[in-house]
Amino acid sequence: MVNLTPLFRHVEENRDKYLEYAKRLITVPSVSTYGSGLEECADLVAEMLENHGFRVERFSNPEGGGPMLLGTMNYEAHATLMFYNHYDVQPAEPLEKWTTPPFTPAVRNGKLFGRGAADNKGNIAARLAAVEAILSTLGEMPVNLKFLIEGGEEVGSPGLEKFVRENRDKLFADGCIWEYGYVSRSGSPVIYLGQKGMLYVELEKEGPASDLHSSWGAVVENPAWRLVQALSTMRGPDGRVTIEGFYDDVVYEGEELLEKLDIAEFSPPHKLLKTAEQNPLRQLFLEPTINLNGLYAGYIGPGSKTIIPSKASAKLDIRLVPRQNPEKIKQLLLQHLEKNGATDIKLHIHQAYPAARTSPDNFLPKLVADTAATAYGKSPIIIPSGAASGPMYVITEILETPCVSTGCGYHGSSPHGPDENIRLTDFTANIKHIALIMLNFKNYLYTG
Ligand SMILES: [Zn+2]
Known part of the structure; x- marks a missing residue:
């Protein structure tokens, strides 16, 4: 030396x-x-x-x-x-x-x-x-x-x-x-x-050609409802992703490195998920997530307006961990939509890398x-x-x-x-x- x-x-x-x-x-x-x-x-x-x-x-x-x-x-x-x-x-x-x-x-x-x-x-x-x-x-x-x-x-x-x-x-x-x-x-x-890797997707549901009077809500399908119902099938209130096979390839290599650490060291800027309190670092660093970045549908201006929106969309980032293949996760997501009768919801991929x-x-x-x-x-x-x-x-x-x-x-x-x-x-x-x-x-x- x-x-x-x-x-x-x-x-x-x-x-x-x-x-x-x-x-x-x-x-x-x-x-x-x-x-x-x-x-x-x-x-x-x-x-x-x-x-x-x-x-x-x-x-x-x-x-x-x-x-x-x-x-x-x-x-x-x-x-x-x-x-x-x-x-x-x-x-x-x-x-x-x-x-x-x-x-x-x-x-x-x-x-x-x-x-x-x-x-x-x-x-x-x-x-x-x-x-x-x-x-x-x-x-x-x-x-x-x-x-x-x-x-x-x-x-x-x-x-x-x-x-x-x-x-x-x-x-x-x-x-x-x-x-x-x-x-x-x-x-x-x-x-x-x-x-982590990334699979950034946009889910889109088309509805009527233009916004409709909401009295039609009694009989006409509302794309915003369709979309939020499909989204709600993807992740439980505990934060776990409920798409079948989503966690299959996750490995916890290096987990022992986290044992001596405290989440406080990383100063979480907001309250933690209730279910993350047990093992937040394992979840933060070693597990994949599905995050909802933005939802857009219909009227979001001041006061009230009564319509059935013509379109609804959601942007999701799926953060991948090693050995999760972005193409495979995309297929699991498509299968999940199909299983839940939501093939009318279109999937666009914005980013995909491991x-x-x-x-x-x-x-x-x-x-x-x-x-x-x-x-x-x-x-x-x-x-x-x-x-x-x-x-x-x-x-x-x-x-x-x-x-x-x-x-x-x-x-x-x-x-x-x-x-x-x-x-x-x-x-x-x-x-x-x-x-x-x-x-x-x-x-x-x-x-x-
Ligand atoms: Zn940089």
């Missing part, structure tokens, strides 16, 4: 320079929802990668989102570590909720504020800083590096799957560090070994956890799979590469919200953490 003191001191002494990387990125309003600032931000990221010694390839993305960037640094190290990030951000609205303007980075009270500070520009900055710190203090990088940085994550990563499928060889790596992570309320770095998870026994989780303890001075919380969904499956399922997520945020980072921020102490701890991952990657890969 190399003496870490010079490296850590270098990180501390150069914090403001590294912070400048994040500030420059935040200044470009690369909002993928509006398609604005993406080319400009891709230019900036490419320039920053090149300044750190990377060879950069740029791929336009005809499916939407900004260009994909692939930065490579080859040290003939017989071990390749990839990082996944995105340079696009969520819209900053409502602007009046920001203390200082979202695209004008500002440091106050030991925190850096700005849209993208935590998600995901601060992480790009921290990772480049780790490269700089290693090269400056040790003179060489003991691992080959690849940075895959996309510009459409906040709009569902259009084109990412296709890009990864078409560039499997270029994207070869022995392990990948995903984009985010944070420090919990109790001060422990939180590391994710996976993400979950991702890396086994806790793989070398990469061990590496990320051990080095987190050194960098943060506190042992990490390891979550077998995040509760949220994302495209990590392109790494674990398509490239068949282990993947773990860690990053520079904290519990109060407010990603996607107003006053998004990171703490400067977490930023430097994360730079050290990423540097240690780079330095120890090869050892862990070969000795497991």
Whole structure:
């Protein structure tokens, strides 16, 4: 093991320079929802990668989102570590909720504020800083590096799957560090070994050609009633999904990691389901869900209006866990509608992708956890799979590469919200953490 003191001191002494990387990125309003600032931000990221010694390839993305960037640094190290990030951000609205303007980075009270500070520009900055710190203090990088940085994550990563499928060889790596992570309320770095998948569906029931006088309700079928009756067959009041076979493929790998944790650590923002009180973390992280996002039918304006609506629809997100196949779940849903005599309800698929998870026994989780303890001075919380969904499956399922997520945020980072921020102490701890991952990657890969 190399003496870490010079490296850590270098990180501390150069914090403001590294912070400048994040500030420059935040200044470009690369909002993928509006398609604005993406080319400009891709230019900036490419320039920053090149300044750190990377060879950069740029791929336009005809499916939407900004260009994909692939930065490579080859040290003939017989071990390749990839990082996944995105340079696009969520819209900053409502602007009046920001203390200082979202695209004008500002440091106050030991925190850096700005849209993208935590998600995901601060992480790009921290990772480049780790490269700089290693090269400056040790003179060489003991691992080959690849940075895959996309510009459409906040709009569902259009084109990412296709890009990864078409560039499997270029994207070869022995392990990948995903984009985010944070420090919990109790001060422990939180590391994710996976993400849920997603089947986003819209159910639609057509009724009369246009809204009818509701006196016809005595004899004419109302699509809103049809829809809510069908929905009520899919999930019990206890939160369990009642579609036959829905839980068949669920496995609870990594469950033991949750035993020492308390749900309070994750600060649930609202009261829990009565039935979740027993084992909320198991439900949150390891089980699939069906969530009703929106229902639309008929008159929802002020006062009263008496109609039979012409149409009713519902949007549902089904968060999938590893081994649940999105196509199979879609078929189960169709069978369920059929069994309940609801084949008149149409199903549209908006998104469908599987979950991702890396086994806790793989070398990469061990590496990320051990080095987190050194960098943060506190042992990490390891979550077998995040509760949220994302495209990590392109790494674990398509490239068949282990993947773990860690990053520079904290519990109060407010990603996607107003006053998004990171703490400067977490930023430097994360730079050290990423540097240690780079330095120890090869050892862990070969000795497991
Ligand atoms: Zn993100």
